[in-house]
Amino acid sequence: MSLDTLVLPAVADLASPRAVSIPDIDLGFDKPRAQTRVVVAMSGGVDSSVVAALVQAAGYETIGITLQLYDHGAAVKKQGACCAGQDIHDARRVADRIGIAHYVLDYESRFKEAVIDNFADTYLAGFTPIPCVRCNQSVKFKDLLETARDLGADCLVTGHYVARVAGPDGAEMHRAVDRARDQSYFLFATTRAQLDFLRFPLADLPKPAVREIAAALDLPVAVKPDSQDICFVPNGKYADVVAKLRPGAAEPGQILHLDGRVLGEHAGVIHYTVGQRRGLGVATGEPLFVIRIDATRRAVIVGPKEALAVREVVLSDVNWIGEHVDGEDALDGRAVLARVRSTRPPVPGRLKIGAGWSVVLDAPEEGVAPGQACVFYDPAHGGQRVLGGGWIAATDLTDPRSS
Structure with a gap:
């Protein structure tokens, strides 16, 4: 694409108030x-x-x-x-x-x-x-x-x-x-x-x-x-849309601390996301965050911020558009820059190919939520090339207090 000024009939016919540099689109x-x-x-x-x-x-x-x-x-x-x-x-x-x-x-x-x-x-x-x-x-x-x-x-x-x-x-x-x-x-x-x-x-x-x-x-x-x-x-009221589309599907449940204590009740897991701090409706004298959501048990598990640390991200439905390889196994250990949220910068990690795909991060990331995407970038040339990605199916939550 060049930024040379074009003088094409299609543009000239428009009543442009001033001369403009129009990119020449070469497809x-x-x-x-x-x-x-x-x-x-x-x-x-x-x-x-x-x-x-x-x-x-x-x-x-x-x-x-x-x-x-x-x-x-x-x-x-x-x-x-x-x-x-x-x-x-x-x-x-x-x-x-x-x-x-x-x-x-x-x-x-x-x-x-x-x-x-x-x-x-x-x-x-x-x-x-x-x-x-x-x-x-x-x-x-x-x-x-x-x-x-x-x-x-x-x-x-x-x-x-x-x-x-x-x-x-x-x-x-x-x-x-x-x-x-x-x-x-x-x-x-x-x-x-x-x-x-x-x-x-x-x-x-x-x-x-x-x-x-x-x-x-x-x-x-x-x-x-x-x-x-x-x-x-x-x-931005996601829960309202879910409640309208699935009336009665959001059932109440318990808010549990990581240590097993019952801290309160909630009106449905649709009101919570991993990493959330505000609006939990419970107080223990310490800042609490949503660590994970167990929809099967209708439980919202909360804990301290450091408990959000994630080192391994388990993926589903992976799409690879990087270099051609002879089988997925060839990508095991491949260095990538992994982006776990649209608002986060890519961070270093490595692909782990076994029964499925996962990414092992060099350093823990907080607030990695199942349902979001993990997108891979090539560490070469500043991470400019997109290598693919997958849906976050689960995370290996590393509670530093247990190490």
Whole structure:
């Protein structure tokens, strides 16, 4: 991608208030751009809108697709979300502004089954889900990608902040230049085949530059706020959504100290997550944190902060997109940088391959919650390349007092 100013008819037709440096998007095909069909996933936000404008400005045959994922009016009333209500309207306005075909596809039933229902069931099982990963994994990069192929597209383009880099063994996933916006953690489940078909034009752009382009091209979403939290969860109240989806499923139980003492009762495990300190409703004279959740016993186990220390993370449904190897056993002991939360930096560790996959961390990490993801990065070159990841199924909790 170069940052040379383009003077293309598609851009010149827009009433830009000033000259602007427009990135020339090269999607890497050996044929004329006008004969290259590109589907752009348009959520109605500024990132995907700028991507659509840049792809169209670069001369590709551009088709915008917006997914309606839930009934914004009937299900939840939340502003700043994506893929419903006002956001669909905004995507349509952007498509009209830049002059591309735009379609809205009803994926509501698929989204409910693959994402919303999974979210509720995962919480009830005592885990802490990441619905954004499930959405990318099951809806956007599976169903939408297949739809793009059905339309004869050469690739699917999204506004994610992540990089696709051509490597010696095929396409690689790398972290975005803007580390504050990097979304590689949420895309760890992307397969090699999907990565071959995907393109991410925002990899080299910081967010302020994206907004500058949107303003220069007079896109109607240039100053639209970024979406916050989970799109179908109003006001961040996860437990309310679970209770609505699974009425009566959240049963009360006991709050137990690590030493076995019964400290109180709770109204349902859905109100708690590993590492939580506030709102426990118990007091012993010492700071207490949720250490683990035993949904089978309906028990919330609490203890001191140091009891949150985790050295080994047990994984399920691992997706490996690193170097090609002859069998999983070849990765046993492989050094990685492991990221156990989207808000945490990657930390050193090693893969452990036995009956299943796990990561043994060089130093303990606190607040590692089953249901979250553990994403692997290559320690070489500053951890830029994404090697894959898996879902955290269990943790080896190391209580320093027992050592």
